[in-house]
Amino acid sequence: MNTFRLLRLILSCTLFFLLLNVCLSCKEEKEHNPIVTIDTPVRENVKIYGEYVGQLAAKKKVEIRARVDGFLEKMLFKEGKFVNEDEILFEIDETQYVARVNKIKAQVKQAEASAAKAKRDIARLKPLYEQRAASQLDLDNAQASLEREEANVLMYKADLEQALLELSFTNVKSPIAGFVGERQVDIGTLVGSGGASLLTSVFQTDTVFVHFHMTSLDYLKSKASNVGLTQSKDEDNDNSKNIFKPTVSITRADRTDYPIMGIVDFANPQVDSKTGTFALRAEIPNPNSELLPGQFTKVKVLLNVVENAILIPNKAIIIEKGGEFVYVLRHDKTVEKRFIQTGEKLEKRVVVARGLFADEQIIVEGQHKVQAGLKVIPTKENDSIWNNQNKKSENL
Structure with missing residues (x-):
């Protein structure tokens, strides 16, 4: 019995050491x-981007100039404020233009009266001519006089339209809606062809342009890519496969990213021989007027898209x-x-x-x-x- 227990103990110890050896080997x-x-x-x-330095410009910048001569009487806007289309900005002394309009109106009435008399003369001469009481020469002279007076009426009416147009130019209006710049003249200044003609400028900034220059090497890389850099944003790309729009992102004045992206809408087909670069322009919405014309910015342009x-x-x-x-x-x-x-x-x-x-x-x-x-x-x-x-x- 003791022998059996001894053998059992030996086998258990042997099995334990074998398992221990396997575990240690695995460890x-x-x-x-x-x-x-x-x-x-x-x-x-x-997406592969290129970074460049750009400058912002207003989509529209209109110079407001005096189209008639006269002394500046009123300025009806505040500099830097928003003005509407056709809003009056300046008033020029209209005295001489009102007088000219009145004079030409009188000339029109005079010509119309002369034309009416010529018509009556013809009406009197025709029966006499048919009765051989008046000659053909008399009738021809009366007809020529009528045509001359009718021509005078047309001429004076044209002069009147021109005079009324010049009179309307004494109210200097903004042709677009936008922000008006600094005035260039003071009240009482003689403006027009005989004096200062530039009065101020109006900037439309709800959309801005960003102008930047790209190296010719980057241009060649973009031509070989699937980004239509030189295509217009409105161009139909149905005939081109895998064409991505050349999106543009810029930074604000505080160097933070501007949230609205734009599209390259113009690429100059000619390289500047002095710098080896060519000009591009992107159009970017600016609904809150965060971007100011003339501001420098960092431009990030999509040049290529490596697919998959x-x-x-x-x-x-x-x-x-x-x-x-x-x-x-x-x-x-x-x-x-x-x-x-x-x-x-x-x-x-x-x-x-x-x-x-x-x-x-x-x-x-x-x-x-x-x-x-x-x-x-x-x-x-x-x-x-x-x-x-x-x-x-x-x-x-």
């Missing part, structure tokens, strides 16, 4: 294989003399050193042009612990094994 294997963080590339459209691009974190890339490479995790959890060709670099990510597929997994942290062919323990950043490893490192 050593796990400790030998480094823990790394992996991630999968992302596919998405990547493969993106990986910058921290996954290792640079050496041979180029750039990443560590790719194979299906058997071994590491492969893979050289890649990168494209556009974003803030925290980079476009992979060649060398990597979207469904492959790459090591983004722990590259210093691995080499090609080594088997690793892959984890995501939020995995418990990774958090436990970090806690151990912190305790050490």
